[in-house]
Amino acid sequence: MKKIGIIGGGISGLTLGCVLKGSGKECIIFERSNALSEHGAGISLTPNACKILDEIDILDAVRAESCSPLDIAWRDDQGKVIKKVNINEFGEVITSNRKVLINKLYEKFINLGGEIKFNHELLDIIKEKELVFKNQENISVDYIAGCDGIKSLIRTNKIKKDKITFSGYTAWRGIGSSDSKRINIYLGKNSHIVCYPVNEKLETSFIAVKKSKIKNNESWREEGSHEDLLEDFSSYGSFIKSLFQSSNKVYKWGLFDRKSLNSFSSGNITLLGDSAHPMMPFLGQGGAMALEDAFIFGNLVNKSDDFNFIRNNYEKLRVGRTNAIKRSSRYQGYINHLGNPILKSLRNFMLKNTDIAMRRTRNIYNYEPLRIINNL
Ligand SMILES: Cc1cc2nc3c(=O)[nH]c(=O)nc-3n(C[C@H](O)[C@H](O)[C@H](O)COP(=O)(O)OP(=O)(O)OC[C@H]3O[C@@H](n4cnc5c(N)ncnc54)[C@H](O)[C@@H]3O)c2cc1C
Numbered sequence: 001m002k003k004i005g006i007i008g009g010g011i012s013g014l015t016l017g018c019v020l021k022g023s024g025k026e027c028i029i030f031e032r033s034n035a036l037s038e039h040g041a042g043i044s045l046t047p048n049a050c051k052i053l054d055e056i057d058i059l060d061a062v063r064a065e066s067c068s069p070l071d072i073a074w075r076d077d078q079g080k081v082i083k084k085v086n087i088n089e090f091g092e093v094i095t096s097n098r099k100v101l102i103n104k105l106y107e108k109f110i111n112l113g114g115e116i117k118f119n120h121e122l123l124d125i126i127k128e129k130e131l132v133f134k135n136q137e138n139i140s141v142d143y144i145a146g147c148d149g150i151k152s153l154i155r156t157n158k159i160k161k162d163k164i165t166f167s168g169y170t171a172w173r174g175i176g177s178s179d180s181k182r183i184n185i186y187l188g189k190n191s192h193i194v195c196y197p198v199n200e201k202l203e204t205s206f207i208a209v210k211k212s213k214i215k216n217n218e219s220w221r222e223e224g225s226h227e228d229l230l231e232d233f234s235s236y237g238s239f240i241k242s243l244f245q246s247s248n249k250v251y252k253w254g255l256f257d258r259k260s261l262n263s264f265s266s267g268n269i270t271l272l273g274d275s276a277h278p279m280m281p282f283l284g285q286g287g288a289m290a291l292e293d294a295f296i297f298g299n300l301v302n303k304s305d306d307f308n309f310i311r312n313n314y315e316k317l318r319v320g321r322t323n324a325i326k327r328s329s330r331y332q333g334y335i336n337h338l339g340n341p342i343l344k345s346l347r348n349f350m351l352k353n354t355d356i357a358m359r360r361t362r363n364i365y366n367y368e369p370l371r372i373i374n375n376l
Helices: 012-024 049-053 059-064 098-111 153-159 226-232 237-246 286-304 307-336 341-352 356-365 371-373
Strands: 003-007 026-030 042-046 071-076 081-086 094-097 121-124 130-133 137-140 141-148 165-178 183-186 191-197 202-210 250-257 269-271
Touching: 003 012, 012 026, 012 098, 012 286, 042 049, 042 098, 042 191, 042 286, 049 059, 049 286, 049 356, 049 371, 059 094, 059 098, 081 341, 081 356, 094 098, 094 165, 094 202, 121 153, 153 269, 165 226, 165 237, 191 237, 191 307, 202 226, 202 237, 226 237, 226 250, 269 307, 286 307, 286 371, 307 356, 341 356
Parallel strands: 003 026, 003 141, 071 183, 141 269
Antiparallel strands: 042 094, 071 081, 121 130, 130 137, 165 202, 165 250, 183 191, 191 202
C-alpha cells in the first residue's frame, strides 16, 4: 500500500488524514508545532464546508459546540439594515470557533487510528520521496500532500518560486459578546466588519478589515490595542464599539496573498488548501476550499493507486474552481469598501432590490464533491 506523507496539521491536513484513514489508507501527518496550536478566532462554515464535515461524520459534533445563526444582515456603518436574508435559503451555515473545528478534526483522525508527529518541521524533500525534518529525522513516503499553509515551503521549493505579497488590507480580529444571533456585515468607507456568534452563548467573533499601507505580520498572534482598533473604525455605530470593548484581546495582522497557480502538482507532490491558493477572507471560503481539496484529493487516492490518475483529476477538479473563488474573494473586498457615494448607493440598491448577494455565492455553496467523485 502507498504511504502518504501529509505536511501540516491544519484544516486541510487533518481533513485529508480523516478521509484517508476512513478508508484504511496508510498516511501520517507531520506538524511543525509541538501541539495543535489553533488560536481562538471565528470561522464561518458555509453549506459547501458543512457538506464535507457531514461526509467525514463530524458535522453534528461541530454544530453542538457552535452556533446556527438565524440570518445574514448587510448593514451600513451605523447599523441600518440594507438587506436581510434567511440563512436556510443558502443551506446549512454554522458559525464556530476555529479551535472547535480543529479539535473535532483531530479527534476524528485519532479515533480512526491516525498518527500525527508534532515537532516535525519539514526543511527539504529529497528526490520527491524523502522528507527531511528540522529535528534531523528523515522519513520516506510514496506521495506528499503539501498542506503547509500560505507560507508553504513545499510550494516555494518544489512547485513555484513565487513570493508572498501584502494585499493592501489589514484585519483586526477578536471575540466579544453581543445579543445578536445573526451574521452581521457592516459596510463602511474603505472598510468593513463581519460579526457572528461562535456558540449558543453568543460569544461573538468579529473581523474588521480596512485598507492599509502598513504591512503587519501574517500571523494569528499579533496583539493590538483596543484604542487603535476603536480609532481605525471610529466612524462605526455604537453596536460595533461595544462589541470591540467587550473583547478580551484584539489581534491585528496584514492579509497576504500569492499569485494564482495553473497547476498544484509536480511529480508525486500535490498542494492543498492555502499552500495552493491562499485567498482573501471576504467570502469566508479559504477554510471551505481546504476542506473541499482534502475531500477530493483523499477520495481520488482511495479510488486509485495511480499517481497520474490522482494528479490529473485533482488538477481538473480543483484549479479552476479555487482560482475563480480566489478572484471573487478579492473582488468582494473592492465591493465592500466602495467609498464613492454614487457607486455605494448603486451597490446598496442592488443588494436591497435584487438577489445579487445570493447569486454570487450559490455556485460556491452548491458544490457536490461526492457526486463529482462518483461520476469519474
Ligand atoms: C482573517 C481571516 C479570516 C478567515 N475566515 C474564514 C472563514 O470565516 N471561513 C473560511 O472558510 N475560511 C476563513 N479563513 C481562511 C482559512 O483560515 C484558511 O484558508 C485555512 O486555515 C487554510 O487551511 P490550511 O490547512 O490550508 O492551512 P493552515 O490552517 O495555515 O495550516 C497549515 C499547517 O501547516 C503547518 N506547517 C507549516 N509549515 C510547515 C512545515 N514546514 N512543516 C510542518 N508543518 C508545517 C502549520 O503549523 C499549520 O498547522 C480566514 C482567513 C483569515 C486570514
